[in-house]
Amino acid sequence: MNEFLDFARGPLFVATFLFMVFGLGRHVVLRARDLVRVLRRTPKRDVPWRDVASTSAAWVVPVKHLFRAVPLLTIASVLFHVGLILTPIFLAAHVFLWARSVGLSWPVLPGGAADFLTLLTIACGSVLLLVRLFRKAARDLSRLQDYVLLVLVMLPFVSGWFAVHPESSPLAYRTTMLVHVLSAEVVFVLLPTTKLAHAVLFPFDRLSGDIFWRLVPGAGDRVAESLRGTTEGAEA
Numbered sequence: 001m002n003e004f005l006d007f008a009r010g011p012l013f014v015a016t017f018l019f020m021v022f023g024l025g026r027h028v029v030l031r032a033r034d035l036v037r038v039l040r041r042t043p044k045r046d047v048p049w050r051d052v053a054s055t056s057a058a059w060v061v062p063v064k065h066l067f068r069a070v071p072l073l074t075i076a077s078v079l080f081h082v083g084l085i086l087t088p089i090f091l092a093a094h095v096f097l098w099a100r101s102v103g104l105s106w107p108v109l110p111g112g113a114a115d116f117l118t119l120l121t122i123a124c125g126s127v128l129l130l131v132r133l134f135r136k137a138a139r140d141l142s143r144l145q146d147y148v149l150l151v152l153v154m155l156p157f158v159s160g161w162f163a164v165h166p167e168s169s170p171l172a173y174r175t176t177m178l179v180h181v182l183s184a185e186v187v188f189v190l191l192p193t194t195k196l197a198h199a200v201l202f203p204f205d206r207l208s209g210d211i212f213w214r215l216v217p218g219a220g221d222r223v224a225e226s227l228r229g230t231t232e233g234a235e236a
Contacts (some may be wrong), residue, residue: 001174001175001178002174004178005174005177005178005181008178008181008182008185009181012185013181013185016185016188016189017185017188019188019189019192020188020189020191020192022192023191023192023193023197024191024192024197024199024200026192027192027197027200027201028200028201028204031201031204032204035204072127073127073128073131073135073138076124076127076128076131077124077128079120079121079124080121080124080125080128082117083117083118083120083121083124083157084121084153086109086117087109087114087117087118087121087157088156088184090106090107090108090109090114091108091109091114091160092108092109092111092114093164095108115161115164118157118160118161118164119161121154121157122154122157122158122161125150125153125154125157126154128150129147129150129151129154132146132147132150133147145194145195149190149194149195149196152183152186152187152190153187153196155179155183155186156180156183156184156187159176159177159179159180159183160180162176162180163176163177163180
C-alpha cells in the first residue's frame with residue numbers, strides 16, 4: 001500500500017498533471033487558431049469585443065440570469081464551480097506539496113474556510129446530481145457520461161474531506177488518501193478528453209458565436225427562447 005501510494009503521489013501525479021496541462025493547452029491553441037483563421041477570411045472583421053467581453057463576464061457570474069432559469073440550480077452551479085477552482089488551488093496541504101516539490105508557494109485558505117468550501121462543493125454537486133435525476137427538463141438533456149463525470153469530479157472532495165477528518169472516514173487513512181489521489185488524477189485525465197474541457201474553453205465558446213455566426217451579443221439567448229419558448233433548464 002505504501003509503495004502504491006508513493007507511486008500515485010509521485011510519478012503518476014506528474015504524468016497525469018502534465019497530460020492535463022498539455023491537453024488543455026492543445027485545446028486552447030487549436031481553438032485560438034480556428035478563430036484567427038475565420039477572422040482572416042471573413043470580410044466583416046469588426047467584432048464587438050467590448051460587448052463580447054461583457055456577455056462572457058455576465059455568464060461567469062450569471063446574476064442577471066438567475067431568475068430566467070431555475071434559481072436554486074443556477075446558484076448551486078455557480079458555487080459548485082467556485083469550490084472546484086478555489087479549494088484545490090488554495091488548500092494548505094496542496095500548497096505545501098507544491099512548495100516542497102518545486103519551491104512555489106502562495107496564500108492558503110484557513111482550515112475552517114477550506115472545510116466550508118469542501119462541504120459546499122459536495123452539497124452543490126449533490127444538488128446538481130439530484131436535479132439531473134429528478135427534474136425532467138434536466139434529465140432529458142443528460143446522458144450517462146454527465147452523471148458519471150459529476151460523481152467523479154465530486155469524489156476527490158469527498159475523499160479529501162475524509163482524509164482531513166480520518167475519524168469520520170469508513171476507510172483506513174492510507175486507503176482514503178489513495179482514493180483521494182487516484183480520483184484527482186482521473187479528473188486530470190478527463191479534463192482535456194471530455195466535456196470538462198469547457199473549464200478553459202468557456203471564453204472561446206462565448207466568442208465563437210460572435211465570430212463564426214456573426215450573432216449580435218445576447219442573440220443566442222433570444223434564439224433559444226424562440227425555439228424552446230424559454231431558457232429554463234439551460235443551466236442543467
